[in-house]
Each structure stands twice: as structure tokens, then as C-alpha cells.
Amino acid sequence: MTTLTTLTTTTLEISPDPGSWVTVCEEARLTPGRGVAALLPDGRQVAVFRDRSGRTYAIDNRDPFTGAQVLSRGLLGSAEGRPFVASPLLKQRFDLETGRCLDDDEVTVTVFPVRVTSHV
Amino acid sequence: MTTPTIVLVGHGMVGQRFLESLADRGVTERARIVVLCEEPRPAYDRVQLTSYFSGKTPDDLSMVEAGFMEKHGIELYVGDAAESVDREARTVTARSGRVFAYDALVLATGSYPFVPPVPGKDARGCFVYRTIEDLLAIEEYAKTATTGAVVGGGLLGLEAAGALKGLGLDTHVVEFAPRLMPVQVDEGGGAALLRTIERMGLTVHTGTGTQEVVTADGSVTGMKLSDGSELATDMVVFSAGVRPRDQLARDCGLTVGERGGIAVDEQCRTSDPAVFAIGECALASDGRVYGLVAPGYEMAQTVAATLAEEAGEGDGFTGADLSTKLKLLGVDVASFGDAHGTAEGCLDVVYSDSRSGVYKKLVVSGDGVLLGGVLVGDAEQYGLLRPLTGTVPPVSPEQLVLPAGAGAPVALGPSALPDDAVICSCHNVTKHAIGACSSLAEVKKCTKAGTGCGSCVKVIEKLLPAPADKGLCGCFSYTRSELYEIARALRVTSFAALLDSHGREEARGGEGCEVCKPTVGSILASLNNGYILDGEQASLQDTNDHFLANMQRNGSYSVVPRIPGGEITPDKLIVIGEVARDFGLYTKITGGQRIDLFGARVDQLPSIWTRLVDAGFESGHAYGKALRTIKSCVGQTWCRYGVQDSVKMAIQLELRYRGLRAPHKLKSAVSGCARECAEAQSKDFGIIATAGGWNLYVGGNGGATPRHADLLAQDLSDAELVRLIDRFLMFYIRTADRLERTSTWLERLEGGLDHLKDVVVHDSLGLCDELEALMAAHVADYQDEWAQTLDDPERLRRFVSFVNAPEAPDPSVRFVPERDQIKPDLTILTLGRTNSTLEGASSR
Ligand code: SRM
Ligand SMILES: Cc1cc2nc3c(=O)[nH]c(=O)nc-3n(C[C@H](O)[C@H](O)[C@H](O)COP(=O)(O)OP(=O)(O)OC[C@H]3O[C@@H](n4cnc5c(N)ncnc54)[C@H](O)[C@@H]3O)c2cc1C
Ligand code: SF4
Ligand code: FES
Numbered sequence: 029m030t031t032l033t034t035l036t037t038t039t040l041e042i043s044p045d046p047g048s049w050v051t052v053c054e055e056a057r058l059t060p061g062r063g064v065a066a067l068l069p070d071g072r073q074v075a076v077f078r079d080r081s082g083r084t085y086a087i088d089n090r091d092p093f094t095g096a097q098v099l100s101r102g103l104l105g106s107a108e109g110r111p112f113v114a115s116p117l118l119k120q121r122f123d124l125e126t127g128r129c130l131d132d133d134e135v136t137v138t139v140f141p142v143r144v145t146s147h148v
Numbered sequence: 149m150t151t152p153t154i155v156l157v158g159h160g161m162v163g164q165r166f167l168e169s170l171a172d173r174g175v176t177e178r179a180r181i182v183v184l185c186e187e188p189r190p191a192y193d194r195v196q197l198t199s200y201f202s203g204k205t206p207d208d209l210s211m212v213e214a215g216f217m218e219k220h221g222i223e224l225y226v227g228d229a230a231e232s233v234d235r236e237a238r239t240v241t242a243r244s245g246r247v248f249a250y251d252a253l254v255l256a257t258g259s260y261p262f263v264p265p266v267p268g269k270d271a272r273g274c275f276v277y278r279t280i281e282d283l284l285a286i287e288e289y290a291k292t293a294t295t296g297a298v299v300g301g302g303l304l305g306l307e308a309a310g311a312l313k314g315l316g317l318d319t320h321v322v323e324f325a326p327r328l329m330p331v332q333v334d335e336g337g338g339a340a341l342l343r344t345i346e347r348m349g350l351t352v353h354t355g356t357g358t359q360e361v362v363t364a365d366g367s368v369t370g371m372k373l374s375d376g377s378e379l380a381t382d383m384v385v386f387s388a389g390v391r392p393r394d395q396l397a398r399d400c401g402l403t404v405g406e407r408g409g410i411a412v413d414e415q416c417r418t419s420d421p422a423v424f425a426i427g428e429c430a431l432a433s434d435g436r437v438y439g440l441v442a443p444g445y446e447m448a449q450t451v452a453a454t455l456a457e458e459a460g461e462g463d464g465f466t467g468a469d470l471s472t473k474l475k476l477l478g479v480d481v482a483s484f485g486d487a488h489g490t491a492e493g494c495l496d497v498v499y500s501d502s503r504s505g506v507y508k509k510l511v512v513s514g515d516g517v518l519l520g521g522v523l524v525g526d527a528e529q530y531g532l533l534r535p536l537t538g539t540v541p542p543v544s545p546e547q548l549v550l551p552a553g554a555g556a557p558v559a560l561g562p563s564a565l566p567d568d569a570v571i572c573s574c575h576n577v578t579k580h581a582i583g584a585c586s587s588l589a590e591v592k593k594c595t596k597a598g599t600g601c602g603s604c605v606k607v608i609e610k611l612l613p614a615p616a617d618k619g620l621c622g623c624f625s626y627t628r629s630e631l632y633e634i635a636r637a638l639r640v641t642s643f644a645a646l647l648d649s650h651g652r653e654e655a656r657g658g659e660g661c662e663v664c665k666p667t668v669g670s671i672l673a674s675l676n677n678g679y680i681l682d683g684e685q686a687s688l689q690d691t692n693d694h695f696l697a698n699m700q701r702n703g704s705y706s707v708v709p710r711i712p713g714g715e716i717t718p719d720k721l722i723v724i725g726e727v728a729r730d731f732g733l734y735t736k737i738t739g740g741q742r743i744d745l746f747g748a749r750v751d752q753l754p755s756i757w758t759r760l761v762d763a764g765f766e767s768g769h770a771y772g773k774a775l776r777t778i779k780s781c782v783g784q785t786w787c788r789y790g791v792q793d794s795v796k797m798a799i800q801l802e803l804r805y806r807g808l809r810a811p812h813k814l815k816s817a818v819s820g821c822a823r824e825c826a827e828a829q830s831k832d833f834g835i836i837a838t839a840g841g842w843n844l845y846v847g848g849n850g851g852a853t854p855r856h857a858d859l860l861a862q863d864l865s866d867a868e869l870v871r872l873i874d875r876f877l878m879f880y881i882r883t884a885d886r887l888e889r890t891s892t893w894l895e896r897l898e899g900g901l902d903h904l905k906d907v908v909v910h911d912s913l914g915l916c917d918e919l920e921a922l923m924a925a926h927v928a929d930y931q932d933e934w935a936q937t938l939d940d941p942e943r944l945r946r947f948v949s950f951v952n953a954p955e956a957p958d959p960s961v962r963f964v965p966e967r968d969q970i971k972p973d974l975t976i977l978t979l980g981r982t983n984s985t986l987e988g989a990s991s992r
Contacts, residue, residue, distance in 0.1 A: 053951045061659060061687030062694070064951035071959070073950070079659055080644060095977025096703035097960045101691045101750075105661030107622060108654075114662035116691035116699055121662070 065100035075100035085124035159185035162427030162444035169452030186229035259390035268361030273368030293382035300387035340507035414464030443468035485520025531607035535569035574600025623655035692771035702972035708770035713798030714741030740777035783820030790820035792837030849891035878919035
């Protein structure tokens with residue numbers, strides 16, 4: 029039986045700058061609890077994540093502590109109900125909603141708006 | 149003003165404590181200190197002497213902190229004994245001819261083992277048990293012996309007998325008294341002890357004296373006993389008590405006791421006020437010579453206080469506690485206080501179970517004060533009962549001796565102890581002093597409690613604040629091993645299910661965290677053996693496991709193909725070379741006998757591995773908390789010394805355990821003979837070939853805190869070796885904490901190596917079948933992760949730099965040349981932008 033949902037594709041988009049949206053990938057590409065990296069037209073890299081409950085997040089892919097473009101390959105977690113990603117290199121954690129580093133008050137990464145759009 | 153000189157004769161346990169006390173009190177800054185040390189090495193832990201046979205080296209036993217003498221300007225003459233004292237002139241003459249003038253002389257000459265004057269006592273093969281040199285000689289001689297006899301069934305005699313047994317000798321104990329440990333235990337206790345000792349395979353002859361040592365050509369061949377029988381034996385160890393070494397004092401006219409010992413007053417002053425005597429050589433003012441270290445330490449402190457001219461001079465030494473606990477493999481014996489019930493009107497409360505060899509007796513006064521006791525077969529409560537001596541215990545004595553479950557409702561906790569109860573009798577440390585510390589390490593450092601015989605450690609641990617929360621992380625209040633048991637028993641196969649059912653209340657329904665996810669991922673992998681990157685498991689793995697490669701500082705990866713046993717064909721070497729050349733990778737021989745290829749971009753990993761898998765390579769799991777390498781030496785096939793084929797065994801083992809997920813990485817090595825070129829003793833499990841098979845060592849570690857591995861079993865056949873390693877590894881996987889190498893696990897394991905032996909060699913928990921079955925399942929289910937990945941396009945999809953531009957390489961991964969190869973270009977990383985962009989929007 030064919031239903032409407034199987035015909036629907038859900039796409040993830042992020043907004044690098046106010047008002048503009050860039051398509052990243054189909055939502056189903058994201059494993060819950062992990063991330064992917066996307067390349068922006070201007071060369072910037074964004075790390076996009078999906079958590080267990082299906083919420084999505086986007087932050088700068090660059091790990092400010094090492095300079096490497098790796099945050100998308102970190103592990104997701106939650107502390108006190110707030111989602112974070114732990115850098116795969118030196119394990120500092122970044123709040124996915126605010127970009128604040130949980131292990132160093134001085135450091136923040138950029139957070140990008142994300143939306144999910146469905147097309148039939 | 150001239151600096152006064154203090155001369156110490158004897159650098160044993162008490163002598164060293166005396167020096168430390170002087171240093172603590174600043175006396176070393178004001179006085180010249182000279183020490184004459186007869187033995188060829190500075191003070192060592194005689195109490196733990198026997199631990200030499202379980203792997204402690206003479207250096208491990210040393211009691212002198214590195215640099216101690218230099219730091220305090222103490223002159224130590226090792227290997228030089230005091231020969232005579234001229235009290236008139238106040239000088240000491242040493243064997244070397246050196247003469248030292250003193251203002252104060254302290255004698256700490258200890259005691260010597262008493263050897264009964266029987267014929268043949270000086271034959272080759274006769275030993276005493278007092279110094280490291282004695283043990284070295286015993287060990288050497290035992291190599292050619294099959295039977296050994298110990299004269300004396302006291303505390304030390306049994307320790308020596310345990311050591312002979314451990315050296316593989318058929319061991320006899322000959323005791324003149326009608327029971328073992330006559331000084332410490334009463335008749336009932338002696339009977340229980342006898343059963344336990346016999347069960348360990350030792351032969352005991354009580355009520356029997358030694359009449360003669362029988363010799364042939366000057367070497368021991370046997371012993372004639374007082375009951376007329378003869379005992380064939382290759383060596384004899386005398387442990388028939390000790391006598392104070394008071395000759396020096398006698399010779400210079402100091403007062404000595406009728407039965408020996410340098411007579412001292414409460415300040416430990418001898419009949420000459422400029423001369424003191426401390427430790428086992430002293431006859432204390434209460435008329436006793438103390439053969440234990442704790443009273444000696446107290447004397448050392450008393451004299452140091454006196455010499456420091458401290459106000460009040462302390463209380464002096466008036467007598468001490470004679471509590472003892474046997475440090476013998478597998479036997480629990482302790483006695484404390486008035487163990488024989490000599491006080492008037494006292495009562496005995498006895499519990500005895502002859503089947504299990506447990507005997508407990510407490511001595512209480514008419515008004516309920518605990519006076520002392522004897523514990524055999526189960527001395528668990530020793531640490532608690534000893535400090536309660538002299539008080540009315542908070543529960544009835546019956547409850548204290550009954551075993552748990554037999555109507556004994558209470559496990560008497562350390563909280564019941566009064567504040568001034570002495571918990572560590574070796575170092576005279578009270579409950580109050582321990583309460584000021586927050587960890588065992590701190591207690592040992594600040595108070596020294598627990599660093600002597602070690603019998604108080606259990607109680608100390610109970611007195612310390614329990615670490616507020618033993619839980620794995622903010623998400624789970626269980627430890628890793630508890631989670632393992634839960635996952636195994638309830639057949640949990642999903643992290644989310646485990647978190648929602650067994651996580652902390654506030655963490656349920658959440659994401660977990662970077663600590664528990666990989667930990668649970670590893671547990672699930674070791675229980676289910678599935679491909680680790682499918683479904684939910686994919687989200688649990690650390691980045692390295694997720695990409696089956698090790699991330700480097702610039703976000704590139706290293707590739708390590710498995711090279712079992714370090715053996716590789718020229719063709720395979722060429723393939724590695726070609727792959728490295730074609731992908732421009734940096735190559736290096738690792739410390740693990742294989743080759744690491746560095747500098748791969750994530751999107752290159754599948755093409756690199758396609759080439760490697762085609763050539764017959766498999767994943768080397770350099771990324772996983774899993775088996776790493778099993779190093780080998782070249783062994784019997786080529787090496788002139790080799791006695792077994794170490795390469796073949798290393799390969800066989802590496803193929804067996806490859807892919808095995810564990811709480812931490814696992815390393816191993818196999819050496820072809822005792823020269824140990826593969827460094828097996830620094831491995832989690834190390835194997836050394838013997839003429840008769842293989843010796844298995846476990847718990848070794850290199851890295852930050854190196855540890856030599858302990859010998860688990862000897863002369864194993866190939867099959868026995870594999871079976872024992874199966875059990876060992878699975879038991880470790882099951883019970884270790886997160887990121888706990890086998891070395892730290894073994895150190896933490898209650899009962900240590902003995903317990904491990906019980907479980908994996910003697911199957912004391914009945915677990916071995918299950919452990920072997922788990923390993924068999926692992927071996928049967930193993931598949932190469934990289935081959936599995938390459939086979940499946942779905943699994944390959946993650947290997948891209950950018951999800952929205954799968955073809956684009958990551959421009960931030962760049963390299964610059966160095967020594968004909970590449971290295972990461974870190975300058976682009978510090979610039980923060982790989983492309984200069986117009987916006988210049990800061991990433992902060
Ligand atoms: C590549 C290598 C160095 C080399 O160029 O030779 C290496 C490289 C690393 N070692 Fe090592 N170790 C390497 C041999 C060793 C050895 C020597 C050996 O195995 O014989 C030791 C000491 C032996 C031991 O482990 O007991 C060793 C003790 C460590 C430790 C400390 C472990 C400890 O218990 O104290 C760490 C840190 C850790 O695991 O927590 C570590 C961690 C690492 C890590 C994983 C650090 C990291 O997280 O990035 C490095 C990853 C390398 C990579 O990306 O591929 N490495 N490391 C060696 C790889 C061997 C192999 O073929 O698999
Ligand atoms: C195997 C074994 C197990 C033991 N277990 C325990 C236990 O569990 N609990 C416990 O409390 N006690 C135990 N003891 C006893 C404990 O070791 C002693 O009580 C303690 O060592 C006494 O210390 P000391 O400094 O008085 O004598 P020692 O440690 O014997 O030191 C005396 C030193 O003086 C040296 N010396 C002698 N004469 C001269 C001289 N003229 N010039 C220079 N140097 C000289 C000797 O060579 C020796 O090194 C055990 C002893 C042994 C052998
Ligand atoms: S350990 Fe022994 S067999 Fe192996 S290489 Fe060294 S000497 Fe040869
Ligand atoms: S009682 Fe011996 S170390 Fe504490």
C-alpha cells in the first residue's frame with residue numbers, strides 16, 4: 029500500500045545568513061545521535077546533527093580548540109536536558125542550541141538556524 | 149659551637165623510622181647523622197619480605213624514598229657494621245676501620261634467627277628466613293630441590309612454608325608444640341588452622357622436635373625427628389624464633405636482660421644515658437622484647453622526640469599490643485589482645501565449624517569488655533575487632549562471632565568504633581586521624597596507616613567517605629561492570645532501552661553522553677558480536693570507531709592494517725608501500741610491530757581499504773578499545789635460544805582475539821624464551837615460552853604507569869594456554885570499569901592475583917564454562933569490519949567530507965613536506981578559515 033508519507037521527502041536546510049536558506053541533505057541521511065558536515069557556497073563548513081527525538085541542530089564545523097573541521101564527527105549527548113556535541117579531538121563539549129562551550133566559558137561556536145521542509 | 153653527632157647502628161625498619169622522625173623534627177638540620185648499615189642494601193620492608201616470592205623486587209621493598217639521605221644530609225654506610233663501642237671515649241668503630249665519635253648512640257640492631265643447636269645445622273641446604281639475601285639463597289637452592297622442611301610452625305615458619313610451597317617444593321612443617329602458631333592461637337584455633345594448612349597441601353608434624361639434620365657430602369638429605377621417624381628433605385629452613393642482637397651492647401658493658409635484649413627505660417635509654425636502644429634488640433621497661441614492628445616504631449619516635457628535646461618528651465614507651473595477622477597465601481589467621489584468656493574471670497565466646505575450618509574465639513571480661521580473640525579461617529573482622537579491644541562492643545559477642553546469615557543480624561560497621569580507636573596498629577593511627585583524609589592514597593601519605601602489614605586497609609576504606617557517586621557518568625548511576633551484567637542478564641541490545649530503563653531519572657529519554665555511549669557500545673559489541681556500525685550502534689561509537697580509523701590533529705585519519713604477530717610477507721609489504729605512495733600517505737613503523745599510514749581524508753578511507761582488503765589485509769583495530777597487537781620475537785624457528793615457536797603462537801592468538809571489544813585496549817606479546825625479546829611482561833597478557841610449554845603473565849602495562857605482569861600459570865600446553873587466556877579476557881571484560889586496563893583492574897580486584905587464579909584457574913565461581921562459551925561465540929562470529937563495510941553501499945555513505953558535496957575533498961586537510969614525506973599543515977587551521985571569504989563573519 030502506498031501512503032502519502034512514503035512519497036514525501038523531508039529536506040534539511042540551514043540559514044548561513046539572515047534570510048537565505050541552503051539545502052543540506054535529506055533528513056533521513058542523519059543517524060540520530062550523530063552529525064554530518066556540509067559545505068557552504070562561501071567555503072564555510074557547518075556541522076548538522078539530529079538527536080534521538082528528531083530535533084535538528086547546526087553549528088560551525090570548526091573545533092575552536094584545534095582549528096580542525098571536525099565537530100560534525102563528535103558524539104551527541106545531553107546534560108541537564110540540553111543537547112551538546114563533544115569534539116572528537118580533545119572532547120570539549122558545545123551546547124547545540126547556544127554554541128557555548130560547556131568546558132570553557134570564553135569559547136563559543138556559531139549556531140545556525142535549521143529547518144525541515146517536506147516536498148511531495 | 150660544634151654540631152652534635154648522632155650515630156645509628158642498624159638500618160632496619162626501625163632504624164629508618166627513627167631517621168624519618170629525626171627529619172620530621174628538624175634534628176637532621178642541627179646534627180650530623182651517621183648510619184651504619186650491615187646489610188648490603190638500605191632499609192627494606194622486612195614485614196613484606198615474603199612478597200618477594202610473589203614478584204616484588206628488592207627495590208620494591210625498599211623503605212627509603214629516593215634522595216632521602218641526600219636531602220637530609222645523612223651519612224649512610226651501606227655494608228658496614230659497627231664492631232665495637234668505646235663508651236668512655238664515645239666512639240664507635242666499624243668493620244671497615246672507620247671510627248665515629250658520637251654524642252648520642254642509637255642501637256637498632258634488630259634480632260637474629262635462632263637456630264637450635266642440632267647436628268648438621270650448618271650443612272649446605274640449611275637456611276634461615278630473615279633477610280633478602282636469605283630469600284635469594286633459598287630461591288636459588290630450591291631450583292635443584294624437590295622437598296623442603298621448615299622447622300617452626302609459628303607465624304614466620306608458616307610464611308616460610310608458604311614460600312617453599314610456592315617455589316614448587318613438597319613442603320613439611322615441623323613444630324615442637326602440640327599445635328601450629330602456639331603463641332597466637334589456642335587449641336581450637338590450632339586445630340582449624342591445621343586443617344586449612346593441610347588442605348593447602350602442606351604436611352604438618354606437630355608435637356615433634358628436630359633432632360638432627362641428616363647430611364651426605366655436606367648437603368642436607370633429611371631430618372631425624374624426636375619421634376624417631378626420619379624425613380627425607382633437600383633443604384631445611386629454620387624459623388624457630390628470634391633472639392635480640394645485643395652482642396655489641398654486651399661487649400661494651402651495657403645492661404642486658406637475663407634472656408637477652410638491651411635493657412632500656414621508658415625513654416629507651418640504656419644503662420648509659422648517651423646510648424639508646426630501639427626495636428627488636430631492646431628489652432622494654434615492661435620486661436618484654438617485642439618481635440613486631442609497631443612497638444619498634446613507637447620506640448623510634450620516643451627517642452627522636454627526646455633527641456629533639458621536645459618539651460615533655462612524649463609519653464615514652466611503656467608497652468604495646470601484640471596483635472598479629474598471618475600474611476600467608478590463602479590462610480586467614482589473626483589474634484589480638486588477651487587471646488589466651490589469661491585475665492581473671494574472663495569468659496570465652498567460641499564459634500567453631502570444623503567443616504569449613506572456621507574458628508573464632510572472643511575473650512570478654514565479666515562486665516562485657518572485649519579483651520582479645522582468635523580468628524582462624526575467617527579473619528574478616530580482625531580490622532574492626534582489634535580497635536574495639538578494651539571497650540564494650542555495641543553488639544553482643546555472640547553476634548560478633550556468628551557467621552553472617554546464622555542469626556547474626558549485624559555487620560558491625562567501623563562507625564561503631566570510638567574516635568580514638570587505633571585502626572592501624574603498625575603505625576599507631578587512630579580513627580580520628582584517618583577521618584581527616586578523603587582517600588586511601590591520602591591516608592597512606594599523611595598517616596602511613598595501611599603501609600605496614602596492610603591488614604587495616606579494609607577498615608580504612610570503610611571509614612573513608614564513599615566516593616559520592618560510583619556511577620559511570622551523569623546518565624547512569626551504575627558502574628560499567630554493573631551495566632555489563634544488566635545488559636547480559638536482560639539481553640538488552642539497545643542503548644536507548646538501557647538508558648530509559650536503567651539510566652538516572654533525569655537522564656532517561658535523553659541522549660546519553662560521550663562517556664556512556666561508547667562504554668555501552670563496547671558492552672553491546674562484546675555481548676552481541678554484531679557489526680558495530682549499523683542502526684543505533686553507529687551513534688554510540690567514538691569517532692575513531694565510527695570511521696574505523698584514528699583521527700589525527702588536522703581531522704585526517706591514520707590507517708593501521710593488522711599484521712598478526714608482526715610477521716609479513718614481502719608482497720604484502722610492497723602493497724602497503726604502494727598504497728601509501730599512491731595516496732600520498734606518511735608511513736611509520738609503530739611501537740606495536742606494524743605499519744601506520746597517516747594523512748588519509750575521510751573520503752579516501754574506502755578506496756585505501758579496498759586496495760588493502762584485496763591484498764588480504766584486515767582492520768588492525770588501532771581505533772578501538774579492542775585487541776591491538778600481539779607482538780612476537782622470532783623464536784625457536786630462527787633464534788638459537790628459542791624453545792618454542794613464538795611467532796606461530798602470536799599469530800594464532802592474534803587471529804583468535806582480533807576484533808574483541810573490551811573496557812580498554814588489549815595488548816599482548818609472545819617471547820620464545822626467558823630472554824623476553826617481545827617484552828611480554830609489559831602486556832595485558834604476555835606469554836613466555838618454557839621448555840615445557842608456556843608461562844602466562846597478566847596485568848602488565850607500559851604507558852604512563854608501567855607495571856610488570858604477574859605470573860598466572862606455568863608450563864601450559866598450547867590448548868591450556870588458549871583456554872586460560874579465553875577465561876582471563878572474558879572475566880576482565882565482564883568486571884572491569886570503563887577505560888580500566890588489566891593492570892589497574894588487577895590492582896583493584898579484591899583478593900588480587902590470588903582471587904583471579906581462583907576464578908580463572910580453579911573455577912571457584914563456576915564461571916569458566918560461560919566465559920569460554922562467550923569467547924567461542926566471539927571467535928565464531930568475527931568478521932573483518934572493513935570488508936563488511938566495503939561490501940555495503942549504505943555503510944559506505946558516511947565516508948564523505950561533505951554530505952551535500954560528496955565529491956569535494958575537505959580543503960582544511962592539507963599537508964606540507966618533511967623528510968621526504970608529508971606532515972599536517974597546521975597553519976591553515978590556525979587561520980581559522982580554509983577559504984578567505986568576503987563576509988569575514990567571525991565564528992565566535
Ligand atoms: C601509533 C603508535 C605510536 C607509534 O608511532 O609507534 C601509538 C599511537 C597512539 N597511542 Fe599508543 N601508540 C603506539 C604504541 C603504544 C605502546 C607500545 C606497544 O603497544 O608496544 C604503548 C605502551 C604499551 C601499553 O599500552 O601498555 C602505548 C601507550 C599508549 C597509551 C597509554 C596507555 C596506558 O595504559 O597508560 C595511550 C593513551 C590511552 O590509551 O589512553 C596511547 C594512545 C595512543 C593514541 C591512540 C593517542 C590518540 O588518542 O590519538 C595514538 C593513536 C595513533 C593513531 O592515530 O594511529 N598509547 N602506545 C603505536 C601504535 C601501535 C600499534 O601498532 O597499534
Ligand atoms: C618474614 C618476616 C615476616 C614478618 N612479619 C611481621 C608482621 O606481619 N608484623 C610485624 O609487626 N612484624 C613482622 N616481622 C618482624 C619485623 O620485621 C621486625 O619486627 C622488624 O623488622 C624489626 O625492626 P628492627 O629495625 O628492630 O630490626 P631489623 O629490621 O632486623 O633491622 C636491624 C638491622 O640492623 C642490622 N645490624 C645488626 N647489627 C648491626 C651492627 N653491629 N652494625 C650495623 N648494622 C647492624 C641488621 O643487619 C639489620 O639490617 C616479620 C619478620 C620477618 C623476617
Ligand atoms: S626471546 Fe629468546 S627466542 Fe625470542 S628472540 Fe629473544 S632470545 Fe630469541
Ligand atoms: S595495621 Fe599494619 S599497616 Fe595498618
